[in-house]
Amino acid sequence: MIVYGSSMSPYVRKVLAFGAEKGIELEVRPIGLGSDDPEFRQASPFGKIPAFRDGDFTISDSSAIVAYLEAIRRDPALIPVEAKARALTIWYDEFADTIIGACGTKIFFNRIVAPRFLKREGDLAAADRAECEELPPLLDYLERMIPESGFLVEDRLTLADVAVASPFANFRHLGLGWDLSRHGKVKAYVDSILARPSFKHWVEREAAFLARASAP
Ligand SMILES: N[C@@H](CCC(=O)N[C@@H](CS)C(=O)NCC(=O)O)C(=O)O
Structure with a gap:
């Protein structure tokens, strides 16, 4: 699974720390602000970091990405169900x-x-x-x-x-x-x-x- 961006962004860092807490391996693809890299822009239509890819599934926004990570790996649960x-x-x-x-x-x-x-x-x-x-x-x-x-x-x-x-x-x-x-x-x-x-x-x-x- 790939995270596009830089950990210097609080939103990218949030996704990387969340993945690490869940034991999910995430590869960081460094992307600078305003990048028009086509692979990145496919995952992030408005050019914001982080963006994310798991095979042919792409999504952007840190909250959407952590929701995906939570759904594919329940343990440890980081988004309560109560x-x-x-x-x-x-x-x-x-x-x-x-x-x-x-x-x-x-x-x-x-x-x-x-x-x-x-x-x-x-x-x-x-x-x-x-x-x-x-x-x-x-x-x-x-x-x-x-x-x-x-x-x-x-x-x-x-x-x-x-x-x-x-x-x-x-x-x-x-x-x-x-x-x-x-x-x-x-x-x-x-x-x-x-x-x-x-x-x-x-x-x-x-x-x-x-x-x-x-x-x-
Ligand atoms: N709500 C988004 C915010 C993402 C965001 O604003 N990222 C900034 C970097 S910290 C960005 O990509 N800025 C470039 C831009 O707005 O064009 C998230 O949680 O992922």
């Missing part, structure tokens, strides 16, 4: 993809992707606004919601944790600081999920890549 737990898991996935994702993209794209990879200036004012005004309420929400178990749903690892932790790897690459008196629980939660081998492997590779890309 009604409330299932709905909550889908909510956290959506929260991560659209709400944290929108905020994270403004920061990561403008401070790292635009200047380092697209060789153009990022909108640093938009990045600062997202960090200072949009991000803190999202962290406040998570600080209230994270249970003592350290897992968002059913006191065990689910898609909710994989989806929510993934964009925080980008915040780590950005070197964003933490207000531990306000978001100590969120930091401990994120650190423990990103320390899992399913994430660690990718996050370390990304950090090494970024270090090489910023070397003179």
Whole structure:
């Protein structure tokens, strides 16, 4: 099975970590933003990463891809079947993809992707606004919601944790600081999920890549 994209994207990383947690082998085909590679565009009609191929079946969007992976390999179940737990898991996935994702993209794209990879200036004012005004309420929400178990749903690892932790790897690459008196629980939660081998492997590779890309 092939995943098109780069683990630097929180959505691609989510799929790769999800697959690793389930013991599914996924081959990454590196694809840059805006690629018109025909095989990739067949899998991703609007050119977004991740895209996915299993034989002649193709699909894009991280949530659609993890739904497929969950259906073909039930164990370990990462999308609960019990009604409330299932709905909550889908909510956290959506929260991560659209709400944290929108905020994270403004920061990561403008401070790292635009200047380092697209060789153009990022909108640093938009990045600062997202960090200072949009991000803190999202962290406040998570600080209230994270249970003592350290897992968002059913006191065990689910898609909710994989989806929510993934964009925080980008915040780590950005070197964003933490207000531990306000978001100590969120930091401990994120650190423990990103320390899992399913994430660690990718996050370390990304950090090494970024270090090489910023070397003179
Ligand atoms: N909801 C989608 C979001 C995918 C997405 O926006 N990916 C970004 C990279 S982080 C992308 O491909 N951007 C390029 C574009 O929008 O043209 C998912 O979960 O897969």
